[in-house]
Amino acid sequence: MRNINILGVVLVSILNSIIVHAQSYQASNYDGDVFNTTYHITFEETLESKERKENWHDSIRKLFKDFDYSLSMFNPKSVISAMNNNNPDARANPYVKTVIEKSLEVSRHTSGAFDITVAPLVNLWGFGFKNREKITAEAVDSILQFVGYQKIRLDRKGRLHKQDPRIQLDASSIAKGYMCDIIGNWLKNKRVKNYMVEIGGEITLHGNSPKGFPWRIGINVPEEDIFQRVNGIENILEISEGGIATSGNYRNFYYQDGKRYAHTIDPKTGYPVQKNILSSTVIASDCITADSYATAFMVMGVEKALDVLASDNSIMAYFIIADENSTQKYKVVYSEGLKKMLKK
Secondary structure, three states: OHHHHHHHHHHHHHHHHHHHHOOOOOEEEEEEEEOOEEEEEEEEOOHHHHHOHHHHHHHHHHHHHHHHHHHOOOOOOOHHHHHHOOOOOOOOOHHHHHHHHHHHHHHHHOOOOOOOOOHHHHHHOOOOOOOOOOOOHHHHHHHHOOOOHHHEEEOOOOOEEEOOOOOOOOOOOOHHHHHHHHHHHHHHHOOOOOEEEEEOOEEEEEOEOOOOOEEEEEEEOOOEOOOOOEOOEEEEEEEOEEEEEEEEOOOOEEEEOOEEEEOOEOOOOOOEOOOOEEEEEEEEOOHHHHHHHHHHHHHHOHHHHHHHHHOOOOOEEEEEEEOOOOOOOEEEEEOHHHHHHEOO
């Protein structure tokens, strides 16, 4: 009889936990345009957020503005622009310091596949903050001389030291992910337990969706219609915490002389990557990490990317890979740990 009672308590406890887990809530939403893309923020409405809804959105817009004046290469008054222009008074603020330190960490872990000093190459190919230049092998080789994460150092006072004054930083492959984290932490400090922050496809989330279940995030199929729009969902991730970022060369490219040029540049060769990964979706504890590795894996190719994943169980990835032998023309490869998170 005693055992039956214990079993009954356990069953009731499990049932109660399911009911709590599936409890829906009233959500607030903020939407808008920022950094030449869009943002969508969904979070559990609290008494404070309800009373100060517009003030909260204004505060988030202020975070966007501060971030722009820190890390935007398109803002001539930003800290990173001052560093790129070798302004002797330029000092890294906390945003810039975090991005540079994380970039160097990921560069070391990926043998330079991710490199924040790639700006001159990105500009050369027409994906940066300058107009596309005439591309020749000589132009690429000349720029490669001053590209390399080993050629910069940030000192304790926030000054950037370069081995060559022509070195320039490009934070575009990490900035949106970091901005998601900043807003997520701001909401968390406001005691919001459930939220999702999405900026240009990069995501930070915590807790559950308004329906009371883990957030469900779709992974796009890298196929295009005649208007070059990406259509369809390949798979769905069910997740309650962390950062998610996707990099794909089917999203940003141009054609010239019948050849397609993708926006992901290999820092070692100086040319757009021609690897077999069509899209790289990375899941990590925060979006700044996910964002940087998603780009690095595009550069590395699937075999080397899997080697990195095998050495670090704190990050997982879902790759869509070109496969001319399949009817879909692609196949998927993903981390073992993602199996329990995937929902067709």
